[in-house]
Amino acid sequence: MNDPAPPPSGPLAGVRVLELGHFIAAPFCTRLLADLGAEVIKVEPPGGDPVRQWGRQVEGGGAPWWSMHARNKQSLVLNLKHPKAVGIVLDLVKGCDALVENYRPGQLARMGLTRARLDAARPGLVVAHVSGYGQDGIYRDRAAFGVIGEAIGGLRYLTNHPPEASDLPPVRVGVSIGDSIAGLYAAFGVAAALFARDRRGGDGRGRTLDVALTESVLSMMEGMLPEYGAFGTVRHPTGSRIATAAPSNAYPTADGAWILIGGNSDPIFERLTALMGRPELAADPRFRGNALRVRNVEALDALIGAWSAGYAARDLDRMLAEADVPATIAYTAAEIAADPQFRARGMVREVEDPAFGTVLHAGIVPHVPDDPGAIRWPGPGPGAHTDAILRDALGLSPGAIAALRNEGVVA
Amino acid sequence: MNDPAPPPSGPLAGVRVLELGHFIAAPFCTRLLADLGAEVIKVEPPGGDPVRQWGRQVEGGGAPWWSMHARNKQSLVLNLKHPKAVGIVLDLVKGCDALVENYRPGQLARMGLTRARLDAARPGLVVAHVSGYGQDGIYRDRAAFGVIGEAIGGLRYLTNHPPEASDLPPVRVGVSIGDSIAGLYAAFGVAAALFARDRRGGDGRGRTLDVALTESVLSMMEGMLPEYGAFGTVRHPTGSRIATAAPSNAYPTADGAWILIGGNSDPIFERLTALMGRPELAADPRFRGNALRVRNVEALDALIGAWSAGYAARDLDRMLAEADVPATIAYTAAEIAADPQFRARGMVREVEDPAFGTVLHAGIVPHVPDDPGAIRWPGPGPGAHTDAILRDALGLSPGAIAALRNEGVVA
Known part of the structure; x- marks a missing residue:
């Protein structure tokens, strides 16, 4: 000093x-x-x-x-x-x-x-x-x-x-x-x-x-305790997903990093499926509206994961940003330092x-x-x-x- | 109102x-x-x-x-x-x-x-x-x-x-x-x-x-960024453990709940091994002192997990408290409401x-x-x-x- x-x-x-x-x-x-x-x-x-x-x-x-x-x-x-x-x-x-x-x-x-x-x-x-x-x-x-x-x-x-x-x-x-x-x-x-x-x-x-x-x-802990008090229901873990929104998950990439994608509003989901080259998915009866996407989230996440795994994380990050789909690489200290x-x-x-x-x-x-x-x-x-x-x-x-x-x- | x-x-x-x-x-x-x-x-x-x-x-x-x-x-x-x-x-x-x-x-x-x-x-x-x-x-x-x-x-x-x-x-x-x-x-x-x-x-x-x-x-995020700046090292995930302390983990129980045990100081580790009926572990050359326990954490956690899996979570919780070993069931809303x-x-x-x-x-x-x-x-x-x-x-x-x-x- x-x-x-x-x-x-x-x-x-x-x-x-x-x-x-x-x-x-x-x-x-x-x-x-x-x-x-x-x-x-x-x-x-x-x-x-x-x-x-x-x-x-x-x-x-x-x-x-x-x-x-x-x-x-x-x-x-x-x-x-x-x-x-x-x-x-x-x-x-x-x-x-x-x-x-x-x-x-x-x-x-x-x-x-x-x-x-x-x-x-x-x-x-x-x-x-x-x-x-x-x-x-x-x-x-x-x-x-x-x-x-x-x-x-x-x-x-x-x-x-x-x-x-x-x-x-x-x-x-x-x-x-x-x-x-x-x-x-x-x-x-x-x-x-x-x-x-x-x-x-x-x-x-x-x-x-x-x-x-x-x-x-x-x-x-948000609604966890009020829900238990009102309904007696215990909230359970949902892994990398959100229980009430889909798609919202961490998806694999070609180079081992994870990419987070929040595509759970209808307009964003349309942009995401277009970017995936699968525009028909936005009209798929399994995936029309957030409630149905949540119900069929396993199938949906499998499709997105199969797509994302074909690209390097940095390329996905750029492509998703250009398509105006909320997304990011899961930042390590290295990405934070460079941001x-x-x-x-x-x-x-x-x-x-x-x-x-x-x-x-x-x-x-x-x-x-x-x-x-x-x-x-x-x-x-x-x-x-x-x-x-x-x-x-x-x-x-x-x-x-x-x-x-x-x-x-x-x- | x-x-x-x-x-x-x-x-x-x-x-x-x-x-x-x-x-x-x-x-x-x-x-x-x-x-x-x-x-x-x-x-x-x-x-x-x-x-x-x-x-x-x-x-x-x-x-x-x-x-x-x-x-x-x-x-x-x-x-x-x-x-x-x-x-x-x-x-x-x-x-x-x-x-x-x-x-x-x-x-x-x-x-x-x-x-x-x-x-x-x-x-x-x-x-x-x-x-x-x-x-x-x-x-x-x-x-x-x-x-x-x-x-x-x-x-x-x-x-x-x-x-x-x-x-x-x-x-x-x-x-x-x-x-x-x-x-x-x-x-x-x-x-x-x-x-x-x-x-x-x-x-x-x-x-x-x-x-x-x-x-x-x-x-x-604690030391994650300063460490990267000083050493260029990226901190990586360590799952349910702490990288620098052992044993500290979530262990299985007979009824499917998880129990957290923080046994990483020498006196606590001695009390834990005594409770496990394995007092010799405290003197085991693999587990003498925190640094060695961290190095051999896989073997240590396997021993503790094999022991914990034989008891119901509530019984473990009580036994560990009586033995003055920091521990708890991973609380759901139900345990929180009853605490x-x-x-x-x-x-x-x-x-x-x-x-x-x-x-x-x-x-x-x-x-x-x-x-x-x-x-x-x-x-x-x-x-x-x-x-x-x-x-x-x-x-x-x-x-x-x-x-x-x-x-x-x-x-």
Whole structure:
């Protein structure tokens, strides 16, 4: 951090957030807050957040994910097991608007960071707790594994081929999406709570956000629960299809990639069958209208798949675009990195990182064109800001900081 | 709506939002805003939002999903193609804090609802646009199909078995998760923009949120993009496993359900092998430590699967819980509805709906224990609030309302 960073920009500029987080959910929440301009102090244990080593690492250690996951944050290494740590956290809280944490429920209070002490340090502090199952109830002390929480929220059961197509287990989506969704809900809650507190005529009160991974996932499950309540019917997996629309599927290509085609409206289906050189299919009594196409989807998908398998994925992608049929290759990282739309909108950005060289970051969502956030710096090394924070936020002298370091309180 | 509804509660109480939305993304955004207390006026076309008919319907029409998707909202049926409609929208905007829409990019302006006219009607209006690809760029006019956008964001490619395990296509997660994630990002953006506008010392400015489904999905993809940038390596699907942790998988049971087990720390793995009656496996040189377990995961998963297949899912669930091994049945709607934790925390709620009887709703996320939102009423019939809105918000007389109805402007 030798170059002075640009000042924070975005709707949350001026907000200060303390993160007592690790792994994914709380740090993803604070990444989003920081992307929109909040100053985030991330408290890390000696050795750093374990997520620094998640995924493929460079020689000497460190995973490029960190560059994005911790961007714009200040890193303070603090040994929360040391008796002096709680006082330092409370001193930091005095200057903060919000605290975001994802320790096990009750752990903060056991460390001495009770709500009463936090409120005394900073009346009006917004506190976001992110956990697997919530801050109360009979499951609250269960280990918050993402794969477990996603299954309890109902996502995993549906992410599967129907039993007649496969006896393989339901698929994981490839990322810990439940953690990230919970983090996003927490960010929404923090912004809403700050608004309620600080709006003109606001009540100045801090609020508590109690965000559970299981519940965050459940809230995305559309009509699954209302249908069960109304009809007693359980929704079952439909594999790569949509139960109520056809054709809509992933189809094979000559080079092994999958192409998604959404051809389920009548005009699009006509364009698709014309492109296939099979215009008569649009008038075929099996395929006239979406309802009949859904009923005869096996036959229809077999016809489309036999056609698509004759072309390379890139050629299909181009042909379908020219025919105005919604379609895409299933993007890998390579297609994402090369996509002109992502590049033009700053959603794939090259960020120089002293630890990793040029790293690609996803951009800032939501995009706020008239007040954009910024990537001010990539994820810092552990304790990169320890001295600056203790000096600027707590007013400690170099000698006092050195003493804390010698005692093993900070690093 | 004969009973007077309770007053709005939650951090966004007092905020007024106009929704020009349909399908999932924008209406999901406003559901979240309304859950936290915002008043939402939903503008529907004659006949209503098509999502009223999505999923299984009751006799006479109407899907129970609507009960949840449109809860707490006021429905105004307005024919946006009628020349008088734009004036009514602008009059409504005068009393609103935010506008949320998901028409095709540019459509609002083509209808006469340019940013300049919106700002003139309500200086400081926050405007959230939700779309497939964003409000600018070469893809902006593409049809915003959720399955296409999720594939462009990188989610679909990874939601698959590895090619050596299956030649079936990558799986859809069973819901339009990209739409819901985009809606959640928009809700976060609206709250942040309201904060920036209205905080003490705030600038009073409206802000624009330009939320794309593709970008919302991409932002959840963890280290996929940074790794590609740093190493040039493309992340590939790992099916039901986690690439870097073992054992963590969905395992078969005697009754056909799947059980998720996360046994990838050494102490948990010891407890799991003891429960299996195979304590020697914890000391097996193939399985000592997570790294070796990952290397020999096929053999390990075969052993665990052979064991799990001998028990009914419910028995396994109980046995694993007693042994303190993180695990769960892959919940269907039935397990979700019966789950005591969801019930105790209000995350599965019975809501009386005049159209559907007792409907189960997912609760309010984020949970704000010291300022909870509320489910004030279920999704209303089309135009249920037309008269009240025209009378209370626009001050129209019964005669003026009747005239607008006769002209086909409202319903």
